[in-house]
Amino acid sequence: MNKFWAIHHHETLEIHPDTSLPDPHQDTFSKTVLGFWMYLMTDTLLFTSLFTTYAVLHNSTFGGPSSRDLFSLSTSFAETMILLFSSVTCGFAMLSALRSDKNKVIGWLAVSFLLGASFIAMELHEFAHLAQEGNSWRRSAFLSSFFTLVGTHGLHVSFGLLWMVVMMAQVFSVGVTIDTFRRLVCFSLFWHFLDLIWIFIFTFVYLMGVI
Amino acid sequence: MFGRLTLDAFKHEPSQNSAVFMMVLTGIALIGLISYLKRWKWLWREWLTTVDPKRIGLMYIFVALLNFMKGFSDALMMRLQQALSVGDSQGFISAHHFQEVFSAHGTTMIFFVGMGVVFGLMNLIIPLQIGARDVAYPFLNAVGFWLFASGAMLTFISLAIGKFSAAGWLSYPPLSGLEYSPSEGVDYWIWMLQIAGVGSTLSGINFLVTILKMRCPGMTLMKMPIFVWSGLCAMVLVIFAFPILTATLYMLTLDRYLDMHFFTASGGGNPMMYVNLIWAWGHPEVYILILPIFGVFSEVVPTFSEKRLFGYVSMIWALVAITVLSFLVWLHHFFTMGASPHVNVVFAFMTMLIAIPTGVKIFNWLFTKFQGRVHFTSPMLWFFAFVLNFTVGGMTGILLSSPPADFQFHNSLFLIAHFHGMVIGGMLFGFFAGFTYWFPKFTGFFLDEKLNRYAFWCWMSGFLLAFMPLYMLGFMGATRRLDHYEASTGWHPLFVLAGIGALIILCGASIQFFGLFWSIFHRKKLWDHSGGDPWNGRTLEWSIPSPPPIYNFAIVPTVNQIDPFWAIKRGEAPPVEKKYEDIHLPKNTPFGLYIGVLTMFFGFAMTWYIWWLAIISFVSIIVCLIIRLSEKNEHDIIPAEKVKEMEAEHVRGPEAV
Numbered sequence: 001m002n003k004f005w006a007i008h009h010h011e012t013l014e015i016h017p018d019t020s021l022p023d024p025h026q027d028t029f030s031k032t033v034l035g036f037w038m039y040l041m042t043d044t045l046l047f048t049s050l051f052t053t054y055a056v057l058h059n060s061t062f063g064g065p066s067s068r069d070l071f072s073l074s075t076s077f078a079e080t081m082i083l084l085f086s087s088v089t090c091g092f093a094m095l096s097a098l099r100s101d102k103n104k105v106i107g108w109l110a111v112s113f114l115l116g117a118s119f120i121a122m123e124l125h126e127f128a129h130l131a132q133e134g135n136s137w138r139r140s141a142f143l144s145s146f147f148t149l150v151g152t153h154g155l156h157v158s159f160g161l162l163w164m165v166v167m168m169a170q171v172f173s174v175g176v177t178i179d180t181f182r183r184l185v186c187f188s189l190f191w192h193f194l195d196l197i198w199i200f201i202f203t204f205v206y207l208m209g210v211i
Numbered sequence: 212m213f214g215r216l217t218l219d220a221f222k223h224e225p226s227q228n229s230a231v232f233m234m235v236l237t238g239i240a241l242i243g244l245i246s247y248l249k250r251w252k253w254l255w256r257e258w259l260t261t262v263d264p265k266r267i268g269l270m271y272i273f274v275a276l277l278n279f280m281k282g283f284s285d286a287l288m289m290r291l292q293q294a295l296s297v298g299d300s301q302g303f304i305s306a307h308h309f310q311e312v313f314s315a316h317g318t319t320m321i322f323f324v325g326m327g328v329v330f331g332l333m334n335l336i337i338p339l340q341i342g343a344r345d346v347a348y349p350f351l352n353a354v355g356f357w358l359f360a361s362g363a364m365l366t367f368i369s370l371a372i373g374k375f376s377a378a379g380w381l382s383y384p385p386l387s388g389l390e391y392s393p394s395e396g397v398d399y400w401i402w403m404l405q406i407a408g409v410g411s412t413l414s415g416i417n418f419l420v421t422i423l424k425m426r427c428p429g430m431t432l433m434k435m436p437i438f439v440w441s442g443l444c445a446m447v448l449v450i451f452a453f454p455i456l457t458a459t460l461y462m463l464t465l466d467r468y469l470d471m472h473f474f475t476a477s478g479g480g481n482p483m484m485y486v487n488l489i490w491a492w493g494h495p496e497v498y499i500l501i502l503p504i505f506g507v508f509s510e511v512v513p514t515f516s517e518k519r520l521f522g523y524v525s526m527i528w529a530l531v532a533i534t535v536l537s538f539l540v541w542l543h544h545f546f547t548m549g550a551s552p553h554v555n556v557v558f559a560f561m562t563m564l565i566a567i568p569t570g571v572k573i574f575n576w577l578f579t580k581f582q583g584r585v586h587f588t589s590p591m592l593w594f595f596a597f598v599l600n601f602t603v604g605g606m607t608g609i610l611l612s613s614p615p616a617d618f619q620f621h622n623s624l625f626l627i628a629h630f631h632g633m634v635i636g637g638m639l640f641g642f643f644a645g646f647t648y649w650f651p652k653f654t655g656f657f658l659d660e661k662l663n664r665y666a667f668w669c670w671m672s673g674f675l676l677a678f679m680p681l682y683m684l685g686f687m688g689a690t691r692r693l694d695h696y697e698a699s700t701g702w703h704p705l706f707v708l709a710g711i712g713a714l715i716i717l718c719g720a721s722i723q724f725f726g727l728f729w730s731i732f733h734r735k736k737l738w739d740h741s742g743g744d745p746w747n748g749r750t751l752e753w754s755i756p757s758p759p760p761i762y763n764f765a766i767v768p769t770v771n772q773i774d775p776f777w778a779i780k781r782g783e784a785p786p787v788e789k790k791y792e793d794i795h796l797p798k799n800t801p802f803g804l805y806i807g808v809l810t811m812f813f814g815f816a817m818t819w820y821i822w823w824l825a826i827i828s829f830v831s832i833i834v835c836l837i838i839r840l841s842e843k844n845e846h847d848i849i850p851a852e853k854v855k856e857m858e859a860e861h862v863r864g865p866e867a868v
Contacts, residue, residue, distance in 0.1 A: 030424070031347050031348075031420055031424050031425075032348075034420055034423070034424065035347060035348060035351075035416050035417070035420045038416045038419060038420065038450060039416055041450065042412055042416070042450055042453070042454045043454070044454075045451060045454035045455060045458075046454040046455075046457055046458045046461075049454070049455050049458035049459065049488060050458055050462075053458075053462065053473065053484065053488075056481060056484055057473070057479065057480075057481065057484075060472075060479030060480070060481065061479065062472070062477075062478050062479035137465075137469060137470075137471050138469075138470045138471070138472075138478075139478075140472060140478055140479045141472040141473065141475075141478055141479035141480045141481065142479065144465070144466075144471035144472045144473055144478075144480075145473065147471075148461075148462065148465060148471070148473075152461075162833075166837055166841065170841055179843055183840070
């Protein structure tokens with residue numbers, strides 16, 4: 001069992017830089033990960049506000065098309081599958097990181113990147129299609145809230161892609177160290193979190209939208 | 212090239228021109244002074260690049276004081292205008308400028324004074340009280356501060372370039388939408404709040420993790436000082452509430468920049484949704500401001516009563532109850548929205564419920580004094596004034612929480628008097644108490660007590676004179692935000708009285724500023740020779756020298772009860788064993804400052820539609836973050852020998868400074 005496995009499972013007695021005490025509850029790893037969970041919670045609340053707004057404005061179509069007229073389940077289902085698969089490959093990258101296998105980490109991250117990028121491409125295509133038909137965010141309150149909710153998730157995914165590139169560069173140059181491992185853990189939390197948000201979008205926006 | 216920014220943006224009314232002139236003059240004088248004293252390097256190394264929470268805390272308070280001067284000038288202008296502008300007289304500022312003034316006053320006071328002093332006190336005191344050498348994320352803490360400072364700078368820039376928002380401090384749509392506020396004012400407002408708000412969220416995460424993860428050995432949750440508990444609850448509120456503000460401002464931004472229809476009157480938008488969202492953040496926000504102040508009094512009252520705090524556990528449960536309840540009352544800010552009576556009753560009930568835990572706290576403090584040896588120092592004077600004002604303000608709050616009555620008081624000066632009682636009589640007085648109490652801890656010398664007392668009596672009498680008439684005016688039908696009224700209303704004498712009250716407060720505030728400089732100037736005479744424990748304190752911050760060394764604690768304390776330092780002094784706990792060790796501290800970094808300056812440029816560029824500048828600064832922020840977050844975590848090491856030497860200078864005289 002190597003050191004990353006131990007850190008990951010809080011079995012380490014790493015010397016704490018702040019108090020120099022061998023206190024497992026105060027090491028940098030658990031501090032950072034706890035803080036990152038809290039950041040994810042704030043992001044959840046941001047999305048909660050957007051979901052609530054979408055729920056309130058869902059029927060405010062202002063004479064324009066409603067969700068039933070616009071959404072296709074096949075596209076959004078494909079997007080869902082792509083994003084879920086990218087989460088699986090991201091998980092494989094993490095398993096490789098636990099074994100300090102530098103090349104495999106980069107490889108699996110690259111696969112996740114391609115999947116994430118194709119998700120973004122599909123979403124942009126869908127948005128462009130809607131806008132071309134005159135159903136842009138300017139059309140009605142319903143479409144404003146739709147574009148904002150789904151688009152904000154898309155922005156998050158795009159930032160995730162940027163982060164992924166940075167992580168690949170870091171792992172490439174210094175390998176899997178204590179620092180890069182910690183960052184990889186945060187990244188994978190972020191990526192799975194975006195998946196979770198998408199599941200809610202798929203359910204509340206697309207599935208319930210066409211019923 | 213410069214978007215909407217034209218030369219017209221530099222033309223203002225006379226009153227504003229003089230403010231801009233003063234501001235520029237002060238800026239030039241400051242730069243001149245620093246150059247004359249050759250302190251640029253010192254400023255850079257010791258302050259601008261620091262990640263030491265003690266320094267960051269002082270910078271928070273410095274920025275807050277600057278903003279206080281601005282916000283207070285706004286208040287004086289409003290009081291003067293309302294005292295003058297009656298009948299045929301139109302006063303000295305135009306109706307439109309008056310709207311800018313009251314919007315700027317509220318925004319400045321809540322976001323940049325209130326939040327500034329809260330985070331300032333937390334930075335200064337929380338690591339010391341939990342026996343930690345640092346916070347959980349020193350760099351994130353610095354970024355949080357610089358975002359706050361950059362938002363605050365935007366308020367000053369908006370004074371000189373262009374106009375401020377005229378849509379009130381919370382910018383309700385549709386008035387704040389593009390249709391009715393096409394100029395840059397609301398955009399300024401949006402970006403300064405968005406930037407400072409993100410900073411607050413980051414600082415909130417930092418302090419929550421600091422409190423949860425960095426306590427010294429033995430300090431369980433139920434052995435934490437109450438100030439730390441109040442900080443914990445306030446940070447939970449920050450983490451839950453500020454994302455809602457971010458989302459709300461985000462949607463308003465999209466309405467204004469991309470023609471969306473969230474809150475517009477047309478296109479199916481729903482303006483009342485904005486009001487709901489902003490108060491879902493706004494009500495927790497007032498508790499973010501007041502909870503740490505409850506913590507301050509829970510430290511001040513026992514110390515100056517020479518008694519253990521009465522009802523420690525009930526105090527904590529009261530804090531937690533307030534934290535939960537504060538999310539369930541937002542609708543009481545707009546009972547007149549037209550929700551059904553059932554909805555209004557639920558929110559009225561929850562609002563009245565909050566009075567119970569708050570009452571518990573007031574009684575706990577009063578019982579702490581009972582049979583204690585009460586010292587009438589200036590922090591205690593602020594406490595007495597707090598009890599009076601906060602109770603009166605609380606009672607009028609209960610009156611407002613009844614929907615049928617609220618339909619009458621709504622938007623009247625009665626409401627203004629109520630929440631100023633809470634914010635000035637509660638929060639600000641509490642900050643003054645805490646500032647005076649901890650001042651010798653982080654400087655090594657006292658504030659001049661005589662001047663403190665003069666300032667206190669001015670504030671106290673000025674406050675009563677300025678705000679009690681507003682309760683009466685509210686009953687007489689005077690609404691808020693009036694720039695002119697008729698003499699036949701009979702309001703004039705009371706407005707004049709309120710204006711005199713504001714002038715007396717001005718005396719108090721001036722004495723405080725004078726007192727601060729006076730005390731710094733006479734610090735040798737006012738030096739604290741007690742070795743860091745001037746008030747016979749109870750908690751860990753008093754067990755170390757003043758001002759604290761950069762590492763706070765040479766030896767990390769171990770704690771086994773609520774008032775650990777008091778226990779050591781009374782022989783109920785063993786004294787700390789002097790065994791020195793190497794200390795690791797995070798290295799200074801300029802990236803916090805860079806990110807702050809860049810976000811300021813970004814906010815300015817977005818306000819004026821200068822897209823190229825916005826893109827450049829945004830990309831630069833991302834690049835800065837990537838560089839900084841790719842670095843290896845580096846620490847400075849202070850060897851045990853050096854620590855021993857530094858501790859030997861323990862009781863430093865004024866000669867050393």
